[in-house]
Amino acid sequence: MFGPVTARDDHPELPAGLTSRPLTLAEARVAYELLAAEQRLELDGRVEIEEADVVGDWQRPSFDVATRTIGVLDGDRVVGYAELTYDERGEAAVEPSYRGRGIGTWLAAWMRRTARERGSEIVGMPVPEGSAGDRLLTALGYHVRWTSWVLHLPAGARVPERDLPAGHVVRAARPEEHEVVHDVIEDAFLEWSEREREPMSEFRATVLERPGFEPWHLRVVVDETGEQPQVVAVAVVQIFVDEQSGARDAYIARLATRRDRRGEGLAQALMVDSFAAARERGVETAGLNTDSRTGALGLYLKVGMQVTENWVHRAAHLNG
Template identity: 30%
Template sequence: MDIAWRALMEEDIPAWARFGRAVEEVDREDEHYSEADLAEIYAEPLFDPPRGSLAGFDGDEMVAFGMLRVRSEADEIHRMGFDGAVHPAYRGRGLGTELLRWAPEAARALHEERYPDSRLGLSTGCMSTNQAAAALLERFGFKPVRYYHGMRIALAAEPLHVHSIEGIEIVPYAAELDEQVRLVKNASFKDHWGTAKTLLEQWRTAYLDSVSFRPDLSFIALRSEVGGNGGADAETEGFGRVVGLAMTKYFEATTTATGEREAHIALLGTLREVRRRGIAHALLASVLHAARAAGFDAASLGVDSQNPTGALGIYERIGFTVKDTWVNYQREY
């Protein structure tokens, strides 16, 4: 086929948005992005479009796309993120193979600049129902290593009551505490498989400056000024009063595609020192009450099926149900 391959450029964002909608119609990954959302992805600090992207065009229409994201840190293995897709009308013609041949070569140059003393790995994935994508990944040596559930709850009924917790206050997100919130996010996700710290510039792009961030639907857990440290130990003091966070986003493109307003809880975490006190439950319930009051139809989130904090059980007890499963595939080079 006469497909023109080149790196993604900023002026390609409208074509990228059309491409994404076409892919979502078939793959049903619950991924809906507006042009404004994609402009933010294009500007992400760890995405280098000239060297970390490959787009295939048939005339003015994008028909294949792949992108690489380096990680903010690495130990023995630098597991670089790789996302790729082919327009449904162009599948079975070798375009996915082209992307999977390009990715490791492009990744090596980006990897060696940052982490020359680490091994290179690529991390990608597909929905558990996408058998064709799974077969292609496995043909290129990728193996399934982790399973992530997409969960959802309708907000027609009154959400669970927000219980009080001794020594802890659940309050709306406050911009003046944003840096404490970022640090607590890094600390609370440190024991989660496959995660890396979020740098300040990344955090601002994803939240503070993002068109999708909803501070009015986001909450933080604070140690009470009165009543001691709320069960936190000395290590927790480095984060000020913040001990937990629930950061929520709203994607208008989802409403355009589905007709429903869905609040997406992008981050929910608590410091290890204050876990098992109901803080995550209280944060989540606070988001659900605020979203319902604001007229949202549903709320969603994602969870590692093997999350060590028992998050899956917490979400199920609140009323979330699994709607789909994402399979993470990895390969070392």
């Protein structure tokens, strides 16, 4: 049983010769490059993040880059960074050649201190299981809050077709449906996620205004049997591009079904549709991720997806 990380632990010394300062929105690229470099090292050359992910998070109305980010510099060069993306969750990365100098420990302390100042009782971050980051956070007393998995379809495989109920269609969402789409996602995610309801403005920043977004990325199942069509299931698709290899991957970032319509195969039909829409645009590989809070892993395994990565969300209690 891990005890709380107390305020006494939140003020380690920055390694000699290094300085720190908040980052700016223009430095989202720097943060991405640090995260990507760490992932390539820990994930056998793979990267599970795009610059657009950082930009989408940083352009949210609730995210103040000046107070929620910190960079560690060697001269003018940023060699490590951390962000408090949400009050209980952050990201951090250190340039691989600068590991072992205590930068990661310093960044973890900054994240705890910043979260504590914002009134949070716990803060954590996702790390590949068994990675250097996982080992560091374990040594600092962090516990596993949940486990997550990245899954992909094997080459040439397809999700089995699933017929929609009569009177239902699957298509791209229309602009006038965006707020309802957001409600379906939030209602579903808040059944297992312990957080405040996401405002529409945050959804707009991370999905609709995310760099590279196209209207076809937002897929919906619509029930047309009543007087008014109703959105009953949603998938948010992103096309991930590996900058080094150029490989493209269709990635379902969010998948949600209205609670009263589960068990009808709507999520599976959306997966079939989403990956087919991507294939029409030349993207043959497909993936998504899920975590132990959702209970959805079994569905993805059942339709033929395979786990390719294991991640853990390690967190520290801050009530000490």
